[in-house]
Amino acid sequence: DAGITQSPRHKVTETGTPVTLRCHQTENHRYMYWYRQDPGHGLRLIHYSYGVKDTDKGEVSDGYSVSRSKTEDFLLTLESATSSQTSVYFCAISGAGDREGYGYTFGSGTRLTVV
Amino acid sequence: KQEVTQIPAALSVPEGENLVLNCSFTDSAIYNLQWFRQDPGKGLTSLLLIQSSQREQTSGRLNASLDKSSGRSTLYIAASQPGDSATYLCAVRPGTYKYIFGTGTRLKVLA
Numbered sequence: 001d002a003g004i005t006q007s008p009r010h011k012v013t014e015t016g017t018p019v020t021l022r023c024h025q026t027e028n029h030r031y032m033y034w035y036r037q038d039p040g041h042g043l044r045l046i047h048y049s050y051g052v053k054d055t056d057k058g059e060v061s062d063g064y065s066v067s068r069s070k071t072e073d074f075l076l077t078l079e080s081a082t083s084s085q086t087s088v089y090f091c092a093i094s095g096a097g098d099r100e101g102y103g104y105t106f107g108s109g110t111r112l113t114v115v
Numbered sequence: 116k117q118e119v120t121q122i123p124a125a126l127s128v129p130e131g132e133n134l135v136l137n138c139s140f141t142d143s144a145i146y147n148l149q150w151f152r153q154d155p156g157k158g159l160t161s162l163l164l165i166q167s168s169q170r171e172q173t174s175g176r177l178n179a180s181l182d183k184s185s186g187r188s189t190l191y192i193a194a195s196q197p198g199d200s201a202t203y204l205c206a207v208r209p210g211t212y213k214y215i216f217g218t219g220t221r222l223k224v225l226a
Contacts, residue, residue, distance in 0.1 A: 031212050042218040043204070050212060058213070090158060094212065103149040103164040104206070104214055108157065 003027045006091050006107040013114055019078040021110050023091030025071075031094040032074040033104070034058075034066065036087040043090070049074055081114045088112070117142045117209045121217035128195055129225050136190040136220045138205035143183045146208045150179050150190050153202045153219070162203075163190070195224045 003026035013019050023032060033048040035058075045058030047066040055066050063085060065077045078085055089110045095102035118141045128134055138148070147166045151159040163172045163179040165188070171180040178191040192199055202221045206214040 033213070040218075043206075043216040045213055048213060103147065103161055103208075104151075104159075105161060106151075106159040 004091065004093050004105055004107045006089075006110050008110060009108065010111045011113070013081050013112070015082060015114055016080050019081050019112065021076045021089055021091075021112070023074045023076070023107060025074075025093045027093060027095075027105070028071060029093040029095050029102075029105075030071075032068065033092040033094070034064075034074070034076045035090045035092065036060065037090060037109075038087050046076065046089075078112075081112075083114050086112060086114045117145075117207065117215045119205060119207055119215050119217040121203075121205060121220050123220060124218070125221040125223075127223045127225060130195060130197060132195050132224075133191070133193050134195055134222075136192070136203050136222070138188040138190070138217055140186045140188075140207045140215075142209060143186050144210055145183065146210055148179075148181055148188050148205060148207050149214065150177075150188075151204045151206065153204060155201075159204065192222075195222075197224050197226045200224050 005024050007022045034046040035043045037043050044060045046064050049055045049068040067075045091107040092104040094104050120139045122137050149164045150162040152162050153159050165172045165181045176193040181188045200223050202219040204219045206216045208214050
């Protein structure tokens, strides 16, 4: 597989607590992404990173923050978890963004339940 | 705004049939298009990546075509097998570093 791992794989947390999900890659790819997948909504982009310390918002970024202090790690933090953030979270990586460019490679996902 | 649509949402076929999954997108200005497979409770596995300059890509029993001018892509699966049962997603890269995903076609191949 493409050297991308997510942790934890499953997590149950209480409303109001902070939660951090980790994405780790060994491909030295520049671009990293966090998506959430929900029934009826498909995959929606939360945040993405185009380099160390360079991040930007996606379409559903409210309530989430990210950090990328090293090329290989991209962290997603739910500042104060809510039940609406119960979802499956996927990390993806992509190589250099040249004109045509590379596709995505996905991690196995983190299933988060907020109770 | 780029939108990606996949029809049908679900499909059930007998084993051995050749089948076509459809993906349409509203803006033809894309860099590439990628087809993925997702098994229940699992992550997404890349099947085929078609660059904007290409018309098709093939991998084993899978063939994906791209017609940018009409905003369409098809995924052709030959001689379907029960192991092909999964959800198939297409995604387009509209000139940024972010893909836009369709909501998928859920395929069931009956033995």
